[in-house]
Amino acid sequence: MTGNDILLWDETLFKDPSVLEPDYLPEYFPHRESQLNGIRFALKPALRGMRPLNCLLVGPPGTGKTSAVMKVFGEVEAHAPSVVTVKVNCQIDSTRFAVMSRIYRKLFGISPPNSGIAFRKIFETVVNFLVSSEKVLLVALDDLNYLCYEGHANEVMYSLLRAHEQYPGTKIGIIGIVNDASDLYCLDSRVNSVFLPEDIPFPRYGSTEILDILKDRVKYGFYPKVISDELLELVVSYVERTGDLRVGIDLLKRSGFNAERRGSRTISSEDVEKAYEASKLLHLCRGINLLSGPEKHLLELIAKRGEVQAGELYKSFHELTQLGYTRFYGIVNKLQVLNYIDADFTGKGQRGRTRIIKTKFRAEDILNCLEKK
Ligand SMILES: Nc1ncnc2c1ncn2[C@@H]1O[C@H](COP(=O)(O)OP(=O)(O)O)[C@@H](O)[C@H]1O
Ligand SMILES: [Mg+2]
Structure with missing residues (x-):
């Protein structure tokens, strides 16, 4: 190769790399209008100083749940100074203390004093502030299922949802985010009787939607002509298998890196295929990460x-x-449904039929994912 095909050492294919980062919140957010409106509708009372409706966003990974909430939170904060929004990643903050500390940090800009301070103390400070300043608090509990695994879901939800009974004038709304409605099996009747969320489903994207969204990322993320239409279709076909848009965005980024490593100005099909091998693992690890402790052990x-x-x-x-x-x-049944294992009966057992259980992925890949946490 000569001349223009070769990338100089300080040149890049990426016009704006941030567009292909996982935490990028895109301007163009199509195919989620009804979901955005559903969230806006539920939160609207907060703009008038009233307690909002709670909502529950349900859908598989990479369908835009977290982004949709961040979009609406952005709108709300821009228009209503008396509303405070807090997003809690329950995978990281999985106790009542951690969730309340997160809220405290958003309200006061500093961490609560941590030397043995009781939950109740932080909670009272938060609630008293909300009441005296007449603010409405919106809390998004992202990946709420983690609170169930850790056994803290009921106390977290209970504190937030029934705060107004103890502290009249408190106005708190909850936006729960889960992959599957059955993830909330652990909520007890005391919580369920007050949670009563508006359900907002996030279905998997189809191939036309995936193509539309990825085209926009390509337009802003890469320089012109870095990836051809045919190769973008190849990326879409990979994403369609899982429906997880995050995989698609990650694939674009890795394909770009692969081309750069070869010093090429354009992405080739090998660049995409190699990237897919790596990002398949990413998908596996993300899925495994969502399992509970006992599920991971098994x-x-x-x-x-x-x-x-x-x-x-x-x-x-x-x-x-x-x-x-x-x-x-x-x-065993859950792992089978999620396609991690096969659990078929054989006729070979000593006492008739036994079940033989095996993994459907390379053991090495699974163990790697489990190690990474
Ligand atoms: N409708 C959409 N338009 C543009 N980008 C989207 C859309 N839906 C999802 N994305 C992108 O896909 C990735 C995954 O979205 P995310 O909101 O994290 O999904 P979830 O929370 O459902 O797992 C993010 O990078 C996000 O920007
Ligand atoms: Mg999310």
Whole structure:
């Protein structure tokens, strides 16, 4: 290769790299108008100083749930100085204390004093401030299912939802975000009787929608002609398998890196294919990360053995977690539904049919994901 095809060492294919970063909030946010309106409708009372409706955003990873909330939060904060919005990532802040500290930091710009201070103290400070300054608080609990795994969901929700009973004048709305409605199995009736959210479903994107969204990222992220229409279609076909847009954006970025590494001004199909191998793993790891502790333990046991009889597997699982057969059986089924494992019956067992359990991904990949956390 000569001349123009070769990238000089300080040149790049990326016009604006931030457009391809996972936390980028795009200007153009199509195909989610009804969801955005659903959230706006639920939160609208807050703009008039009233307690908003709670809502629950439900949909698989990469369907725009977090981004949609951040968009509406941005609008609300720009228009209503008396509304405070806080997004809590429950994977990171998974206790009542951590959630309330996050809210405290947003309100006061500093962390609460941490030397042995009780939850109640922080909570009272937050609530008293809201009441005296007549502010409405909107809390997005992103990946709320993590609060269930850690066993803190009820106390977090209860504190926020019933604050006004103890502290009259408090106005708090909750936006819950989950992958699946069944993720909220752990909420008890005290919470459910006050949560009563507006359900806002986020379905998987289809290929035309994916193409439309990725085209916009390509336009702002890369210089012109870096990726051809045919190769963008190839990217879309990969994304369609999972429906996870994050995979598509990650694929574009990695493909660009691969082309740059070759010193090329354009992305080739090999660049995309190589990127897909890497980002497939990213998807696997993201999925595994969403599993609960016991689910991860079981998957790890299976991956370490490659192939194992259900009875044996239960024994090791019980030793490790002390959990009983019902939970074990439930988790095996979940891992099967999520496509991580096969659990088929064979005729070869000593007492007739046994179940042989094996992983559907390379054990090495699974163990790598589990290690990364
Ligand atoms: N309708 C859309 N238009 C533009 N970008 C989108 C859209 N939906 C999702 N994205 C992008 O896809 C990625 C994943 O979105 P995110 O909101 O994090 O999904 P979720 O919270 O459902 O997992 C983000 O980079 C986001 O900017
Ligand atoms: Mg999200």
